[in-house]
Amino acid sequence: MPLHVPPAPAPALRSVLAALGSPSAVREARTPALRSAQGPLSPELPLPVHVLDRIGPGGLAPATRLAAWRFLIRGPEQAVAAADTVLTADGWAFSHFFEGPYIASTELALRQAEAGTSSYQPRLLSIPELYMLALWLHGDAEADAAGGALAPTDLLVPLAPAPPGIAAHRPHRVADLLRAMTLRITPGPGPLLGSPA
Template sequence: MPLYLPPVPEPVSQCVNAALGSSAVPGALRPASWTESGGSLVAEHPLPVHVLGPEPAGGGLPGARLTGWRFLVRGSDGLVAAAETALTPAGWVFSHFSGGPYLASTERALCQSEALGGDHQPRLLSVPGLYMVCLWLHGDTGADDSAGPLPADVLIPLAPAPPGIAAHRPYRAADLLPLLAVRLTPAPLLDRAV
């Protein structure tokens, strides 16, 4: 399946490349694997990061808003970090470097997506309330960053996924998003008689 990467805004690329080349970035912001990698570091696989919005009052799929871009950072020994940008009122800025299981899981999901049929635009969908991230394969390859999930879009939860949701299993957005909406809805308080 062809993946159609959305165009990366030039300010996003500039701030990530500046951060990779900067000695001013404190060591505490760099994952431990960074210093062990040696050699040059390359930012690759830029993916727009969207945060899942609330379920619309009238029903339907929840929307998603663009909050940043995440690049996988590769050193001579493989993936060493992710470089993240954020959208602020002043424009795009470098946010932070991160490590952890989502690095390898993102790469695995991208490889996995090649076996699926159809054309897709890859994105990341963050669900902060569930500590969850999915590779989101948007079916409209020409869509801009503001387009929300479509029912036939494919979501691949990254590992670790919340209990009851299989990591690296492709789900249709129409099937997974309502399940996530239920989990995100606060339980009503019970009337307690005193």
């Protein structure tokens, strides 16, 4: 599916480029792969990071809010880290560099999505209640990347590592995954009186 990657706000990109150009920012980053990268580094694939504030009962589509713009930092051969920017009172600003399994997992999910036939706008969806990150394939490829709610026709692709019981890199319709997530966070009935805890 042709993905329509939304353009990041220019100040967000400039702040990441400035951080990459700052030896102290790179040296102080807790990202060994970034510090040891040989050759030029460039920010690519800007994705808006939305946070799902709360999963409601009944699997109703909850509201999301834009929390960051994330850039994959590519070295000569592969992505070696990522950079997040956040909205401040002065506009978009560099937040931090990081590395870990979600970088390769994001690249894999994007490659898988590109192989399909439908058009989507890629976003990242953070689900703090489950310590989960998913590639959000928004059905309106021309939508404002800063807004929008989860639509029933959107797809969510959990990134690895995914919570137990949720398969990573398998596309799910929003309603289906919301149901599964609701079951994961809804506490069951407590122990009966007199039963072992």
